[in-house]
Structures are given as C-alpha cells and as structure tokens.
Amino acid sequence: MPTYNLNVNKKNHTVEAEEDMPLLWVLRDLLDLVGTKFGCGIGQCGACTIHLDGSASRSCLIPISSVGDAKITTIEGLSEDNSHPVQKAWKEVDVPQCGYCQAGQIMTASAFLEKNPSPTEEEVRAAMHGNICRCSAYNRIEKAVNLAATMES
C-alpha cells in the first residue's frame, strides 16, 4: 500500500492507505479524527465537509492520492480552544438538535465567511444549501452564520 504525507490541522501525518481511499475514511479510521462525519458518501449531504487549503470540500469524494501538499483542516483543528467565531456563534445560538451534521455545517460556514465576511441573508442561504440538516435547524444555522459574521475572529 502506498504511503502519504498529510498535513492535517497543522500537523504532519504519515499514513499507509489505498490510493482511492477517500479523505473522510483516512481521517476517521486511520487518524482517529472522528469529528468529520459520514452521511451519504456521494457528496450530497455535506456532513463530511472539511477545508482543503481553506476551501470547503467534501472529504468523502477526495481520494487520498489527490490531496498532495494541500493543507487539511477538520472541525478538530478549526480553532485551538473553540474560539472560532462560527463555533462561538453556534454555541451562543444553541443551534444543534441531534448535532450530527453540525461539524459539516460549521466547516462550510467558516470557509464561506472567510471569503465573504459580510454576506446578505440570501447569500448565507445559498452558501449553506449543500449541507443537509435532517433535524431542520436551518433557521438557527442561518442565525448563527449571521451572528458569526458580526464577531471578530
């Protein structure tokens, strides 16, 4: 099996994996970073969203062989002390119901706000369209993203 060097949450890891193994399973099964969630495996639900060089990406669709030197950030590495504005806003609004999709929602929202720090409500809704919340906490997700946009990082 080939060996890969990955930069995950600012740390270097060497893993042995089949070249088509999606990053989702590398993170969960090989690196014990289980914050990134499995929902559908076909890039439809967004539960597995991570940042790849700062862009929100579906880790279930990214084979390890295509990652290269890209910097991977997972929910565990979004901040050191859960102080990222999106995390703070999420707690303040008390968004989660079951909580399972939240890591993916937070990773999508944080990458989006990085690129668009003062979005309109319409832009927030469009940006979050790819992340399913089965409990349908959509109104609170929106509120938290809007709140995070007003917070200093």
Next chain:
Amino acid sequence: MTKIQTQYNRRSFLKVSAAAGGGMLIGFSWLTGCISSEAEPKELAIPKEWFEINGYIKIGDTGMVTIYSPNPEIGQNIRTSMPMIVAEELDVNWENVVVEQAPLNTGFYQNQFAGGSLSIRLSWNALRMAGATARRMLLEAAAKEWNLTISDLTVDKGVIKEINGERSIGYGEIASKAVGIEVPKEVELKEIKDFKLISTSVKNVDGKKIVTGKPLFGLDFQREGMQFAMIQHPPAFGMKIKDFNEEEIKSMPGVKDAFIIDTTIEKPGGFDERGFQELIAIVGDSTWQLMKAKKAIKANWEVVSELENSEMHMSRMEKALESGKFKEERKDGDVDSAFKKAAKVIERTYSAPFIAHNTMEPMNFFANVTENSAELIGPTQMPNALEGSVAQLLNMPIENITVNMTRMGGGFGRRLYQHFGLEAAAISKKVGGPIKLVYTREDDMSQGTYRPTYISRYKAGLDENNNLIAFSVKGTGLPESAVFPNRFPAGAVDNYSAGSYAEETNITTGAWRAPRSNFTAGAEQAFLDEVAELAGKDPIDFRLELFDRAINNPVGDKYEYEAERYAGVLKLVKEKSNWGETKPGVHRGVAAYFCHSTYVAEVIDMVMEDNKPKIKNVWCAVDCGILVNPDAAENIIQGGVIDGIGHAMYSQLTFTDGAPNEMNFDRYQLIRHSQAPEKIEVFFVKNEIAPTGLGEPGLPPAIGALANALYGVTGQRYYNQPFTTYKPLIG
C-alpha cells in the same frame, strides 16, 4: 407543597449505584468525560471522591454534581432537560452540574426509551422525585450533624443554611453523610411557581463537544482491537440470500472474514421489524476496504414473495378504498341520511408515499460478544428491546448483556428498531471479538421500516345554512390505515363515521416521527380548509365553531382531545399572525392538530417568487403544558415544521420489482436550507399542566398549513404527497 410517594427503595438505589459507578460505564468514559460538558464548573475543583446519593445523582466532595440522564438522546434535547428537572428539585446551581448518560437499567429507571414524545411526560414525576429525595437526604444529614431538625434549615443553590444561626454547609461537604441516610418514604415537591431552573433556557450540555467535533455518536465509538463490519442485504423486498462469492470477498485487501448471518429470533417483538433476517456480513480493517468489498459481492438471491412496485401499491390501496371492507371504528348519528339531506356535499381523497427516516448518522452498532457475555454500545431509541432480542439471538441470560447508549445523529423512530444491534451481535459472535457494524446510506435507505404509504377519503355535508352536519373518513394503507376515529372533528359533528382497512405489503414499515398523524393532519386539515371554503367561512372561524360545539354539546361519549385547549392554540396563532390582515401577494394557510397530548396550530405565509411558491413566515402556537427548556423547545418545534414541510413537498420512496428506486440523497430529496421558511415564530401557551410531547407534535399541522397556503398561492389544491411530484414547484 405537593407530597409524593417515593416509588423506590434503598435496594434499587444500591443496585443502580453499583451499575453506574462500576463496570458498566468503564470503557465508555470517553463519551462522558469528567467535566467536559457545557455546564463545566467554573470555580469548583474536580472532586477526589464521589458519593452516589441515588441512581440519578452523584455528588463530589467539592460540590460538583453529576446527574445521570436516563433516556436516549436523539436530538430532542432530553440530555439537557431531564437533568434540569432533577437539578430543580435538588436545588443545585446548574453551573456545577455535569451530565452523564445513564446505563440501561430497567430495574431502576423507568421508560428508558425515546419514542412517542414521551420522555419528559413519563418521567416528570420520577425526575422530580429523584432530585427532591436527594435534597431531603442531604438536609437530614446536615440536621443530624448540627443536632437540628430539617425545618431549621434552608437550601439555596447547593448550600444548606441554618435559619436561626450562622452555620452553613455545601452539598459536597455533607454528601458523604447523606449516603447513610434512609431514603424517605415521602418527599415534598416544589410548587410550580417556585421553579427557578425549569422554564429558563439552558444551553445544550453537549454543545461544546458538538462544535469541536468530539466523539459523541455511535459511529465515533472505538475500542482497542475492534474490527469494522458491514452488511449486504438482498436488493429487493421479497428476496432472500442463497449464496455469494465468499472466497473472492475474503481474499480482498483488508477483509478478514465474510459470511452469512441469520438474525432470526423465536419471539420477535414489535421493535424487531426489519427488512431481512439473513444477510451477508464482511469484517475487516477499515470502512473503506469493506465498502469496496461490498461492491465486489456477486450473490445469488432467490425470490420468496412477490416483488412489488409503486403502481401496484397505489392500485391496491385504491381498490381497497372502493371496496366494502372497511371496519367502522366510530359512528355518531346517521351519516348516510345526513349526506342525503345535505345541501352541499364534498368528497376528497388524499395520499402519501412510503418515506425513509434518513437519520444523518447511518445505522451502526458496536458489539463484543464472548461465550458468557455481550456488550453493546451504540445508537438505540429502545435499549431494553435490543437487550431482549440479543438475549434471544445468543440464547444468553439477560443479566449477561449490557447495552449503553450513545448520542444519536437523529432518530425519528428509525432506531426504535433493533435489527442493526442484533446484526452487530451476530457478527461479533461469529468472529469472536469486538466489531463495529456500519451501514452505508444505501444500506440504510433500502432496508425498510419505512413510514407506511396511506390513502384516506374524506366526505363532508353542509346544510342550507352552511353548518357541517355530516362527516366521514375512511382510510387504508400499506400495511395500516392512518385514521384516528376519535380525534377531531369527532365530537363536533352530529353525524360522523370513521373506518379503517389495512392492506398488505412485504415492504417493512415502522414508526416515523408522529406516526399516522404525519399523514392524517395534512389530509384532514387540507380537507377542512376546502369545507370551510365551500361553507363560505373563514377557515379559523369555521374550526372554532366546531370546537364550540365540542365544548358546549359534544357528540358521542368519547373523543380524544380537550376542545378548549385545541381552540386555545388556534386563537393564539390567529392573534400572533394577525390573521385576517391581507398583504398583496401573500397567501396564508392555517392548520391545527392534536397529538402526543400536545396542541399545535400553525399559520404559513407564502408568496410567488420567480414563478415559484416560497414560504416566508410561519407562526406556531403550542400548548404542551409546562415548558422545561423554552429555547430548546422552540428549536424542536421549528425543526418539526420544516421537517413536515420538507417531506410533504419533496420526499418519497418508490419501488420497482421490490427494490427502492431511491437509495441515497441524489434521488431522495430532503429539504435544504434555502427551501426552508425564512422565519418561524413559536408561541407557547402558559399553564401549569405537567409537560406533554414536543418532539413530534410540531410536524403534522405544518403539512396542512402548507397545503392550504399552496392553494392560495397557486390556485390549486394538493391532495397527493409529495406535492412537487404532481406539479414541480419549489426549486
């Protein structure tokens, strides 16, 4: 004060104390952590010693309090609200409370399940008693210490004070002595008006763990030496496994074993419903390698019963509807002659398809079966049913089986069913070691236990003054009817009949959030809207007239609802939504429904935007008795509204040759963020009635209000779910 008999004795406390403090939680502590919950104490040190006061409460020598939450957490937030109820009666500072999941212990805790929106409703008294009993024991211990009686003492936030003196002592300092106090036979509960914590908004105790990605869910559970496992069930209902390319699969990279498991048990219970008893199991090193091996399976399946399709389902139900097979479940007056006399008669038929639960966390379970024991850890809404079924499967005494509950990535009824836990046990037994079974989304969506498909026909007759004089409903479905014979408008119409007939299918079905109500509310409330229109009456006034009838002169001797509370939520939503006010381009729909002992009325505002109907605002009025945690209650009602709208608009499972055509979110549509209402306001009726259901009742009326608002905005009535299939509308 309310006095209440305690229902437990010292022995049961000791039993659960041993369980909670001992082996059952070992190895599980990664989930509960000592002080990592959101209520992380800010000033208190981590205790060196803990004292079990009772099975719900453990007090540390520093005053830190652990409260065990007995029931499974599926997103209904009981892991926060159940301990709040205990903490209220215990009189402890919430900041000093740490919450842990209790182990399954049917001998001590009551009703350790998540279903029927019953968690708080059934445990309200037990939780209050647990807190009050502990408080009393702590007080007695302090009184003994100071040679006083408990009437000489007061408590505030975990500190006991002498009324006529200077002495005070914290719960942490007296806890070691309270352990030796006899459990009181009777305890005093607080007056509702004296609640300090209940009815205040408390944040989710797992909030910090959720936003930082800590392991919480069954899918996150790991154990040293554990292998992964996956299953492959037959591709269609009506098929059974014959054999498969076992040797080839076993030789694939990372695959350790592959075999067929049989999970048949002799006496299956109601929660043993499942699609398939015999399945292919593959065990190996990583999820991905197993997913690849699953794709390489070449199996021979045999057809054992009819391979059904959706057209067949619909025609079976329609045929049943035309037949005379219906069992009359309620009859008031003379419906037939009333319809003959009626000046106007209206009849409409409504249907809804099979739908899947689609919890975001797919089914999974950890199992470690040895010769003499079985340990199961994972997401289950009904842990005691799993324990019983595993005992049967393994032919093992129930005492040798432990079940622990993880936080669940959604439930909606799906995890009331035990097959995945049973399959995990069967696989672990075969390989002789710990495994974690993981379903793919496709495994989950094609396995069954779906919401049944339903069809109901409603008929109403109005007299020349537009009074409702006759009403009938008959319903069928696969495999059950959704008709509730004694719900509204039973009791409000002189001539009323309700009948049901159950049709057969080999597609397996189960409870799906607000079972039957999730269809009936939409059908009935859309029908009443049409009847009100025919009568030339405002839809709210029309309903209120009927409730007046049920209040003043009810028809028949039993009907399930309290008409005044039902009318109450309608009046409240009418006021809050400024019903009657018209805005250009805005169309409104209203609905009210009663289920799970809770009353909910909703108004939905829709507009046309870019030739598509768009939901703007929703108002909800809810009467669920005492609110434990208002902000969380609002969250779950909002979620229920969107869930109802989403499934009625977009979701369905269809079948070809026994196989579901939708197996993942590419074809199965779930509502997404931009399709949700822009704003949902929730208003709760304030009263002192013991809490009733919250997880389910917000959903059913949303479907009726949606259908009625859609009519306003499109000029078309919607009878068949999902509404978009019949005329694609919202993108």
